[in-house]
Every structure is written in structure tokens, then in C-alpha cells.
Amino acid sequence: MVKDELDHKILCYLKENSRASYAQIGREIGLSASAVGERIQRLEQTDVIKGYRTLIDPKKMGFSVSAYIHMSLESKNFHSFVATLDSFSEIEHCSRVTGETCLIMKINVKDSDHLQRFIDRLAKHGNPSTQVILSDIITA
Amino acid sequence: MVKDELDHKILCYLKENSRASYAQIGREIGLSASAVGERIQRLEQTDVIKGYRTLIDPKKMGFSVSAYIHMSLESKNFHSFVATLDSFSEIEHCSRVTGETCLIMKINVKDSDHLQRFIDRLAKHGNPSTQVILSDIITA
DNA sequence: ATTGAAACTTATCCACT
DNA sequence: AGTGGATAAGTTTCAAT
Numbered sequence: 001m002v003k004d005e006l007d008h009k010i011l012c013y014l015k016e017n018s019r020a021s022y023a024q025i026g027r028e029i030g031l032s033a034s035a036v037g038e039r040i041q042r043l044e045q046t047d048v049i050k051g052y053r054t055l056i057d058p059k060k061m062g063f064s065v066s067a068y069i070h071m072s073l074e075s076k077n078f079h080s081f082v083a084t085l086d087s088f089s090e091i092e093h094c095s096r097v098t099g100e101t102c103l104i105m106k107i108n109v110k111d112s113d114h115l116q117r118f119i120d121r122l123a124k125h126g127n128p129s130t131q132v133i134l135s136d137i138i139t140a
Numbered sequence: 141m142v143k144d145e146l147d148h149k150i151l152c153y154l155k156e157n158s159r160a161s162y163a164q165i166g167r168e169i170g171l172s173a174s175a176v177g178e179r180i181q182r183l184e185q186t187d188v189i190k191g192y193r194t195l196i197d198p199k200k201m202g203f204s205v206s207a208y209i210h211m212s213l214e215s216k217n218f219h220s221f222v223a224t225l226d227s228f229s230e231i232e233h234c235s236r237v238t239g240e241t242c243l244i245m246k247i248n249v250k251d252s253d254h255l256q257r258f259i260d261r262l263a264k265h266g267n268p269s270t271q272v273i274l275s276d277i278i279t280a
Numbered sequence: 281a282t283t284g285a286a287a288c289t290t291a292t293c294c295a296c297t
Numbered sequence: 298a299g300t301g302g303a304t305a306a307g308t309t310t311c312a313a314t
Contacts, residue, residue: 002201011201014194018158021307035282037308048200053280054154055190061142061151068237068244082277093246094278097208097271104208104271105278106233131237131244137222138234138245140193161290175299177291 001046006031010039011048018052055139063108065115066092066133070101073126078102081125090118101129141186146171150179151188158192195279198232203248205255206232206273210241213266218242221265230258241269 002008009029013020022033022040029036043049058066073081085094094105109115115130122128142148149169153160162180163173171179183189198206213221225234234245249255255270262268 011194011196015196016191016193018192018194022309023307032283033308034284034310038281046200048197050195050197050279051156052158053156053193053195054151054158055193056151056155057188057190060186060188066235068235085277091278092280093276095206095208095276096274098274099271101271103277131239131241134236134238136233136235137225137243138231139190140232163290172300173290174292174301178298 002043002048007039007043007048010036011043014040014049058108063110065109065111066136067107067109067115068131068133069105069107069119069122069128070131071103071105071122071126071128072101073103077125084125088118088121090114102126106133142183142188147179147183150176151183154180154189198248203250205249205251206276207247207249207255208271208273209245209247209259209262209268210271211243211245211262211266211268212241213243217265224265228258228261230254242266246273 002011006029010025013025013028022036025031026033026036031039040049058064082096085091088107090107090109092106092108094103096102097104107118109118115132119128119130142151146169150165153165153168161173162176165171166173166176169176180189198204222236225231228247230247230249232246232248234243236242237244247258249258255272259268259270
């Protein structure tokens with residue numbers, strides 16, 4: 001778990017720059033590299049840190065359309081559908097939520113043709129509703 | 141830009157493990173560490189790589205409620221509201237989208253009290269509609 | 281829990297290809 | 298555009314505190 005202010009500072013720093021070296025973080029917060037390393041190892045083992053990701057511009061990878069899709073499913077189909085989600089490479093995020101729609105997902109597709117095919121695939125399992133992303137204002 | 145299959149492999153690998161060393165990536169794809177380093181530097185400079193992030197469990201940081209909030213605004217208020225978004229530390233993602241709602245955001249708050257206060261803050265500028273996240277099924 | 285030193289690994293630069 | 302060698306920097310482990 002997050003024990004003290006030093007852990008908090010390490011996490012704040014790592015959050016925005018996961019390739020920072022232990023030595024660099026140590027300099028920032030006034031701790032030796034080995035102490036930083038040990039703390040980070042503990043934060044990884046206790047699942048406070050869930051992974052290290054690289055933010056890649058989907059447009060520059062040929063995925064020029066991004067969208068949020070909301071999807072309602074009949075409860076009897078929910079779990080079987082969720083089990084198939086890994087096969088949808090287009091999905092960046094997917095969360096189960098309260099309210100009328102059961103799932104909200106963020107997806108990246110090549111073009112509107114690809115979007116159409118993706119929606120058609122979803123529509124076999126439920127009722128997708130799409131909002132195309134015009135711009136990302138905050139990207140964590 | 142992404143030039144060839146090797147760039148693509150580097151990005152796929154970095155995407156899921158941004159702390160991998162150049163040597164480690166090189167071993168994976170059959171390239172020397174220096175060549176990997178040069179390619180990654182180019183991918184950073186051409187903004188294919190937009191940053192390196194650490195995935196932190198918000199629950200373990202004391203933010204036990206996450207939600208999607210949709211918000212419609214009058215067009216005349218849109219840009220002034222967007223300019224104030226940086227002051228909302230609770231927002232993890234925010235995108236402008238097509239359709240009835242102008243913005244979709246993902247937020248992390250401490251508890252339902254905090255959620256209520258956050259919604260009240262938004263409500264001064266537009267019409268927020270909230271769906272609480274029950275579970276994250278896919279987290280990129 | 282943190283430090284500092286030792287042994288190991290990686291990043292960066294550059295000459296060569 | 299890639300390799301391999303040299304050097305500087307970083308990581309990891311561990312005994313001491």
C-alpha cells in the first residue's frame with residue numbers, strides 16, 4: 001500500500017514519466033536510488049502500480065477514427081460477451097457501468113468503414129451506440 | 141512516423157511495458173540496443189510516442205469511486221469551460237465527442253460525497269450525467 | 281527503512297560497415 | 298540503417314546501521 005508522503009511523491013512522478021530512472025526519482029525526492037527501487041518494487045508487488053504503458057498516437061499508427069461506444073446487453077448475455085472482449089483489438093478501454101448502458105468502451109479504428117464493421121460485430125450481442133471523438137482534451 | 145515492421149514491433153512491446161530496456165526490446169525483435177534506441181528516439185521526436193505512463197490503482201490511492209460523466213454545454217460556454225478543465229484534478233480522461241453530449245470524461249473521486257461535490261462543480265457550466273464504473277474490463 | 285559499495289546491466293556516442 | 302566497442306550512468310544486491 002501507499003505508506004507515506006515519499007511513496008506518494010514517487011507515484012506522482014512515475015505516473016507522468018514511467019521511464020524515469022530510480023536515480024532520477026531519488027534526486028527529485030531526496031532518496032537514494034536503491035531506496036527508490038525497493039519502494040517501487042513493493043508498490044508493484046502490492047498492485048498499487050498496475051503496469052507501465054506507452055502512449056502512442058493512434059492516428060500515426062493508421063487508426064484515424066476513435067470513438068466511445070455505449071452498449072446495453074441482456075443480462076443473460078453479459079458474461080459470455082465480456083469473455084469475448086479480448087478478441088476485439090480495437091478496444092482501448094472498456095468498463096462496466098451503472099445505468100441504462102452496461103458497458104462503455106473507447107475504441108480506435110482505421111476509418112469509417114472499419115467503424116461500421118466494428119459496430120456490426122457488436123450489434124450481434126447487444127445494442128451499441130456510438131459517439132465519435134473529435135479531440136482529446138485530457139489524456140492521462 | 142512508423143516506417144516498417146520493426147518500428148511496429150517496438151511500439152507493440154513498449155505499449156504494454158514502457159520500462160523495458162532497449163537491450164531487452166532488441167533481444168525480443170532481433171536488433172542491437174543502439175538501433176532500438178535510435179528508432180525510439182525518432183518515434184518520440186515525430187510524436188508517434190506521446191509519453192510514458194504508469195498505471196496506478198486509484199482505489200489504493202484512496203479514490204474508491206470512478207465514473208464516466210457526459211456533459212452537454214451551450215456552444216458559447218464550451219471553450220471557456222474547456223480552458224478550466226486542468227483545474228479538475230479528478231479527471232483522468234476527457235474527450236470532445238459528436239452527438240448530444242459534447243464531452244465524455246472519466247473521473248476518480250474519493251467517495252460519493254466527493255462525487256456529489258464534483259458534479260455540483262460541473263453543473264455550474266452545463267448538464268452533467270453520471271455513470272459509476274462497476275469494474276474495468278479492459279484497461280489499456 | 282535507508283545507505284553506500286560491489287558487481288552487473290544498460291544507455292549513449294562514434295567509428296566502421 | 299545497423300553493428301560493436303568504449304565510457305558514463307543506472308540497477309541490484311547486500312552488509313551495516
